[in-house]
Amino acid sequence: MSVPTDRQYSAEHEWIIVDGNVATVGITEYASNALGDVVYTELPGVSEEVTAGEVCGEIESTKSVSDLYSPVSGAIQDVNEDLADAPELVNDDPYGKGWLFTVQVSELGELMDAAAYANHIGE
């Protein structure tokens, strides 16, 4: 199970890379495996305000719908528009091409490093 060390993680299985005051967010390989084939993503709108720890969207797989939580507070800067036609990117490349959205960060939520996340998922 891949847990890249170049980023941080939330307890709800999101990853986050912070560059300056912009953060890129996605879900982890653990989460995308658990979901199964992703068929639809509902992402927040650009410039929408999101709050750390609160639901900001949904990820739907063949079997079920899961809430998507924002690991940070701030305003959505960008969303991954490739996912509309190719939601399977979340499964194929959850840490790269399967990114979900970017945020202009006003406040970070509770985050953990790769080692702590690996522990969290029982690795």
Added chain:
Amino acid sequence: MHEAPFSPLLNAHERVDARLTDFAGWQMPLRFESDLAEHQAVRTKAGIFDLSHMGQVEVSGPGAAQLIDHSFVGLSSTMEIGRAKYTMMVAEEGGVLDDLIVYRLAEAEFLVIPNGVNRTLVVDELTRRGGEGDTAVIDHTLSRALIAVQGPVAAEVLQGFVDIDLTQLRNYRCTSGFLTVAARTVPTLVARTGYSGEDGFEVSISANDAEDVWEALAAVEQVSRCGLAARDSLRLEAGLPLYGNELSAHTTPYDVGMGRLVHLDHDFVGREALRKRSEGEGTALIGLVGEGRRAARAGASVLQEGEPIGAITSGILSPTLGYPIAMAVVTEGTVEGQVVDVDVRGRTFPMEVVALPFYRRPKTT
């Protein structure tokens, strides 16, 4: 050690890192690689499914045909040897206790295949309904395995292992024969039945032979191992009901469009209740299709001009068709082509009423 009950193929599934799930108290594979890839494999080539959680119950003896007739809504005593029939067991009040397949293996021998979740109940009811009779009801499930081979090349694949001429085995027929796998010859009962909407077979074997048969089939290049997730999306496209979704003890066969299975002119448990229901009103099972990519899921409310008329019982984004499909149980009176509204997590989406099935396999010569 695995806790009973468990499939004789559980080790084989663990060896390939299948994602397991609890199903009817058994650890069964939910998926091997990808739900969508497995679904696609069955529609284009062949998939194998471990169905060992499903019951294999023998009903035999001089009173067998009578017991079978008395226990199910259909008439089975008139079945020829080597025939299979889809039927239902209902309670005295008419609610469906299980939907299942009955095979006639001999004049006085039947094999009943209940759903895993209802197996012990069906065995108990068969025993109870037999009364003082001279009929044996024997649950062979834990010493057997059941493997489904489904898909357009299923016959070609299975023919490579079995001494039965599959070109002579028509739909809803069964026969016994032998499989040759891993340099051994093992006895089997093969039926041309399935739950996927494709051509296919359900192969019953001894638990001791299960791994050899499974691995031999899995090694065939055109065959994919398939789990319960794919099984569900395939059957929904084929418009087939699932006990626990469309069927339950709260619905009669008439309430889910299965009145044709009921033969009221023979004595069976639940007959009077069903006779009353057949003359009265209730609900209907409808197919719904939508646009976009969001599936309506089980439990979602169905509305006609703002008024709730029922609920979705199963729904997915159809992998084969590419749009949302759903089955719903609603008050009688909707018509094909009619548009209803479905509540999906607080928002309503239009869906159109269509005839089932959503998908029919292409006809081959």
